[in-house]
Amino acid sequence: MLQYTIRRLISIIPVMLVVSIIVFMIVHLTPGNPAYLILGEDSSQEAVQQLEEQLGLNQPIVVQFFDWVINVFKGDLGESVYSSEPVLSIILDRIGPTFSVMLISMIFTLVIAIPVAIFVVWKRQTALDPLFISASLLGASIPEFWFAMLLVLGLGVSIPIFPVAGYIPMAEGVLPWLHHLILPSFVLATVEIGLISRMLRDGMLEAVNQDYTKTARAKGIKESAVLMKHVFANALIPTTTVIGVTIAGLLGGTVIIETIFTIPGIGQLLIDSIHRRDYPVIQGVVLFIAVIYVVINLLVDLLYGLLDPRIRYD
Amino acid sequence: MLEVKNLKTYIDTGSGTVKAVDNVSFQIEAGETICIVGESGSGKSVLAHSIMQLNPSPPVFHPEGEILFEGKNLLDLSEKELRRIRGNEISMIFQDPMSSLNPVFRVGDQLIEAIRSHEKVSKKNAKKRALELLTDVGIPDPERRLYDYPHQFSGGMRQRVLIAIALAGRPKVLIADEPTTALDVTIQAQILELMRSIQKKYETAIILITHDLGVVAQIADKVLVMYSGRIVEKGSVSDIFYRSTMPYTWSLLRSLPRIDADASNRLIPIQGQPSNLIDRPKGCHFAPRCPFATEACLEIDPALTKRGEGHWAACILSEEEFSNKKQELEVYAQKGAVK
Numbered sequence: 001m002l003q004y005t006i007r008r009l010i011s012i013i014p015v016m017l018v019v020s021i022i023v024f025m026i027v028h029l030t031p032g033n034p035a036y037l038i039l040g041e042d043s044s045q046e047a048v049q050q051l052e053e054q055l056g057l058n059q060p061i062v063v064q065f066f067d068w069v070i071n072v073f074k075g076d077l078g079e080s081v082y083s084s085e086p087v088l089s090i091i092l093d094r095i096g097p098t099f100s101v102m103l104i105s106m107i108f109t110l111v112i113a114i115p116v117a118i119f120v121v122w123k124r125q126t127a128l129d130p131l132f133i134s135a136s137l138l139g140a141s142i143p144e145f146w147f148a149m150l151l152v153l154g155l156g157v158s159i160p161i162f163p164v165a166g167y168i169p170m171a172e173g174v175l176p177w178l179h180h181l182i183l184p185s186f187v188l189a190t191v192e193i194g195l196i197s198r199m200l201r202d203g204m205l206e207a208v209n210q211d212y213t214k215t216a217r218a219k220g221i222k223e224s225a226v227l228m229k230h231v232f233a234n235a236l237i238p239t240t241t242v243i244g245v246t247i248a249g250l251l252g253g254t255v256i257i258e259t260i261f262t263i264p265g266i267g268q269l270l271i272d273s274i275h276r277r278d279y280p281v282i283q284g285v286v287l288f289i290a291v292i293y294v295v296i297n298l299l300v301d302l303l304y305g306l307l308d309p310r311i312r313y314d
Numbered sequence: 315m316l317e318v319k320n321l322k323t324y325i326d327t328g329s330g331t332v333k334a335v336d337n338v339s340f341q342i343e344a345g346e347t348i349c350i351v352g353e354s355g356s357g358k359s360v361l362a363h364s365i366m367q368l369n370p371s372p373p374v375f376h377p378e379g380e381i382l383f384e385g386k387n388l389l390d391l392s393e394k395e396l397r398r399i400r401g402n403e404i405s406m407i408f409q410d411p412m413s414s415l416n417p418v419f420r421v422g423d424q425l426i427e428a429i430r431s432h433e434k435v436s437k438k439n440a441k442k443r444a445l446e447l448l449t450d451v452g453i454p455d456p457e458r459r460l461y462d463y464p465h466q467f468s469g470g471m472r473q474r475v476l477i478a479i480a481l482a483g484r485p486k487v488l489i490a491d492e493p494t495t496a497l498d499v500t501i502q503a504q505i506l507e508l509m510r511s512i513q514k515k516y517e518t519a520i521i522l523i524t525h526d527l528g529v530v531a532q533i534a535d536k537v538l539v540m541y542s543g544r545i546v547e548k549g550s551v552s553d554i555f556y557r558s559t560m561p562y563t564w565s566l567l568r569s570l571p572r573i574d575a576d577a578s579n580r581l582i583p584i585q586g587q588p589s590n591l592i593d594r595p596k597g598c599h600f601a602p603r604c605p606f607a608t609e610a611c612l613e614i615d616p617a618l619t620k621r622g623e624g625h626w627a628a629c630i631l632s633e634e635e636f637s638n639k640k641q642e643l644e645v646y647a648q649k650g651a652v653k
Binding site: 209210211214215216217219220221222223230233234237307308309310 | 368370393396397398399400406408409410413414415417418419427428431432463465476479480482
């Protein structure tokens with residue numbers, strides 16, 4: 001297990017190398033002089049030169065890249081062109097709201113998707129199943145921005161149960177924090193509920209007619225126990241992959257949701273930085289998202305071993 | 315003890331209703347072994363699953379008739395009452411030991427689950443009993459093996475574990491659906507030997523589904539021959555092997571290799587395919603493949619008639635007619651060989 005973990009960690013290196021090259025090239029692949037792009041067309045020659053020096057743009061590209069990578073390892077992601085603050089501390093400031101939205105929508109997803117899938121499989125011979133297929137497809141394909149606005153209009157404006165926008169840190173009270181997170185998290189969860197419940201249902205339906213399920217039934221244990229223990233445990237293995245991808249996907253989804261609900265998180269930071277052409281921050285955020293993706297995938301791989309004893313790590 | 319009366323299990327499929335089990339009756343007493351033989355698709359597996367009501371759904375099965383166990387009709391029981399029978403009074407082991415254990419749980423836990431589903435025992439006592447069961451079925455080093463996962467067991471060992479699970483509730487009837495088909499020949503013999511010793515120890519009635527006539531000769535008290543969902547002949551092992559009066563059984567036996575035949579003899583297969591279970595032909599279902607079929611066979615659907623004490627067969631030919639026809643065929647076959 002330890003050996004596997006180490007091997008798996010080493011395998012991250014090439015992934016991160018490619019990611020870092022792409023992130024680094026964001027600045028250099030944009031047509032024209034980045035300094036011009038940042039400062040605007042009609043900026044003075046001196047200002048452009050000063051910025052080029054500040055960003056190190058006057059050095060050979062390979063040198064720039066290694067400087068950047070070394071700095072990243074030192075925790076130095078550069079400085080924001082807009083506010084001159086270190087990029088890392090800007091990102092760390094914005095993590096809280098984003099992780100809060102992700103956490104609550106993940107809870108929504110699991111709490112809804114798992115029981116729904118089990119129930120549908122339990123009632124698999126009724127009209128519930130085709131109904132569920134349509135509903136899950138609808139959930140998975142609903143446009144987030146549209147659904148968000150619909151919910152805001154319905155539950156924020158017409159029947160004002162939830163705030164239409166904004167964010168309150170947990171430190172200022174758990175309930176207000178939760179209150180502001182419910183709508184955005186639910187919107188974000190809708191797609192994931194559709195995907196995960198469908199995935200789990202498919203996995204369970206496959207397991208339901210397996211020989212080991214028959215053995216379990218032949219023991220005389222309750223059908224509910226057969227489903228929730230024997231069938232579920234087997235269906236969870238393929239579903240875990242999707243859950244892992246989902247968590248990472250939530251991070252991407254927050255870009256839209258944070259903008260609609262004006263939540264000061266990573267997603268909004270990214271959008272704002274794109275508007276401001278604040279390349280160091282864009283680089284930092286994209287790198288940060290990539291790291292989260294990789295870390296979650298690593299955790300999922302390690303989790304497999306706990307779920308499926310057949311997987312061996314040597 | 316267990317009596318099946320006029321059991322009919324039909325399967326709804328897109329192209330019609332399949333009469334997988336059609337009007338089957340038999341009974342079994344404690345300590346007895348009944349073998350059900352027949353080729354693939356003859357309905358023997360569906361019959362076995364119908365007794366436990368473990369047929370996969372969908373497709374929907376509608377078992378009709380009576381399955382009397384100690385006076386109760388199992389087909390009338392609620393799901394809850396059935397659960398008290400399953401694994402406790404009647405147990406079942408399946409064809410493929412490789413896939414019949416849940417891959418994500420420890421063998422010991424799966425065994426303990428079976429023990430605790432019918433008896434209120436503490437975890438500690440359940441574990442003790444699990445150890446006894448594993449020892450009973452001949453698993454070496456059971457103390458350690460309890461904590462292993464199924465993939466760490468060989469096929470034969472897994473079948474032993476499955477037998478232990480089936481025995482957990484001290485059942486009176488053990489239904490084995492081709493328990494040795496997926497195993498090596500040497501392991502097959504061990505598993506059969508194990509089943510026999512269990513039967514001796516606990517007076518268990520065994521219903522063994524198989525298409526291996528060698529197994530039948532070894533272990534059976536009574537034999538049921540199934541063809542296209544029906545029993546076409548039943549009797550003792552010697553009735554079936556030496557005094558068969560049903561062309562299907564006879565053809566089945568003739569298709570077996572014999573150790574005393576000389577090497578030039580070829581096996582004689584049964585011609586054709588099993589009859590279509592959806593649109594069944596009028597008359598005897600075996601008639602289209604039967605070497606002795608006459609015009610009458612295509613019209614008359616023969617019922618089981620008595621041929622001796624406990625020996626029944628479904629064929630319009632009398633015993634005498636049948637043996638004459640057999641001789642004719644032998645002579646004809648020999649002429650063909652000379653030519």
